[in-house]
Amino acid sequence: MNMCFVTHKVRKGDGQGRVNYEVILEALRQGHYVYIIASELSDELAQHERVIWKKIAVEGWPTELLRNQIFAIRASLWLTILRNRIDLTIVNGFTAYVRSDINCIHFVHSAWLRSKYHPIVERKSLSSFYQYIYTRLNRSLERMAMKRTRTIVAVSEQVKHELKGDAHIEGNRIAVIRNGVDLEEFYPRHVDRRELHLSEQQLYAMFAGDLRSSRKNLDTVLKALVSVPEIHLLVLGNTKGSLYPQMAADLGLGERVQFLGYRTDMATWMSAADLFVFPSRYEPFALVLLEAMAVGLPVVASSNCGAVELLTNKAAIIINDPDDSDALADALLRCAADRRQLKQMGEEARRLACQHSWSAMAAQYLQLIQETALHKAVPLPES
Template identity: 30%
Template sequence: MPSPHDLKTILYLSTSSGPGGAERVISNLAASLDPERYRAILCLFRPGWIQERSEDRGIRTFIIPTHGMTDWRWALQFKRLLRQERVDLIHAHEFDANVQGTFVAAMSGIPLVATVHGKNYFWERFRRRLAYRWVSRRATMVAVSENLKQFIVEKAGVSSDRVKVLYNGVDVLPHCGRADVDVCRKELSLPENGQIVGVVGNLYPVKGHQYLIDGIPAVLTKCPNTSFVFAGRGQLETELKEQVHRLGLDSRVYFLGLRQDIPRILAMLDVFVLPSLSEGLSMAILEAMIAGKPVVATRVGGNPELVLDGETGFLVPPRDGKALASSLVTLLTNRQQAARFGEKGKRRAEGQFSLQTMVRAYQSLYDECLQSSL
């Protein structure tokens, strides 16, 4: 067993405390590093879901509040933490952590990996585009999909050779059998029979839930015994529930809130749907694929890099409730096709998008960065 001084300490710095896809990636990655080579710790701007999840997995977590990019007190405290914990490399995630982390890393002579998970927070403002160009010259920048890399290159003006693509990875989910599904249906007061369509994602405008709800009446016309479950919480919850009520769908749509049992939720679905308006690389889709579920998703962001249209699911235009409904009806009325899609998607997730594949890729990148810093 190596001594602590023989291990390379990787500090994960996260802009958000979750829950969300990026936060699950961070927690899974930190907990899965080779314990013979690395030691992982986590630093956050605020407490939250990721702190609890990571500490439960044995990852030491530090909270250093920040008041923004010019908070020199945060920079000094973070620099002190790097020194006290003998950090060898910082792995920052999302805009604030990437920029603030790069500034302190440059002062401290520590390499930094800056992962970008999404599109919605930096390219509109000129100073943020400039900030990412600065980060790209001083850190190793990673995009979680080819689509996101192209977006960063075009919108932020970052040189293409300064951005690497490393896909998110998903772990094998706990097995949930028929008995688990029956219990879950009963707990949620879902009908004993009939099919279930589900979506997992925070109830934010970018996730496009309203367009799925628009398409539900058309699905029920062809598949009247279908129920829809929405797992997640967020600012649109009241508005979406009002939309459901206006359309007379109260008996067919279930809002589940934030769930800690996503494997059980996925296990009872016949089809998984994600009507997003924008995505980096969706962990929700990956988890549905690893659970063996056919996927209907919008043709945005990294979704086409995950879902093979007509092979593991269907891709439809964003903001199109009719297209969502048509694809859902196709899978709900052709169970053999749905099963084929689900099985092929599962094999795809277990290979190219597994947690082990992601961990190996990042460990190789860490080694490359550490070697270059010598």
């Protein structure tokens, strides 16, 4: 089969890009030929003899809004040129103006626009107005793209619920395939904390995410930490332009919170921690939660993260309101009170994560691709 993937990135180190990478790798293992329309492609795939890459360069355009439009226009032109060579087309959200066979949804702009946590609700500024315009336009374009596809993949039941309720997509058109995790990179291991300049006796929680975004909700973690002196916090993420280092200092947490910056050795730092805290205000999946589980970390998270569907109360403490710093502090105190139970929770988290390898996820995608190809003879309804 000749299949075509239309997406911005296909590489490790990127959530959606990693999903594309693993699915394409599995397609190649099964002997298929793959056309890739993307701006970025990993070297090993670019050099594969059965990969044809049509690169769309978008650097130089000043905003993501413009870059996405340029990408979609050029991708549509390539799909028109290649249509007689392609058996099946797989896209990610709005990436082209033409029809597709499978559309994989990792973020629902309709749901984000109505969220009380959208930046336009929290504050009125030039930046939040731009994000409002960006989200509103993508909501319309995303809905158009989903009307012009045969099958929709949601990365969680949460996303499926949002697609039905906010984007008005029929449930029978939606398949749920959750993201996977690299079990060879993220696994329980012993780390000598002294080499990382950490205390062997101290209890460490970890947070990882975009430190410029209030959506990830580090502010509530810092507020909760004030009431939990037993726990120190390791924060992974680029601090450039972030308000959180100053916030930690203002709360008197300067000695208990370590901002480690962007790290490529995340699995090592996760292995040095005792638990993972991630009360995101809105997260369609949250791959980082699954990675923490795979390392063997118990999780404290909000119910707004799609990945909590994979967890049980034996592996995690889930809070309903991500802004409730008292509830989060109580959850952290419960973790600090019983290290033996914390260890058992981590073991259960690892067991659950092992059910969601990248290879298992990719196999589900390829089965769906094959089923969709068999039914492609049925014409799509006119939009």
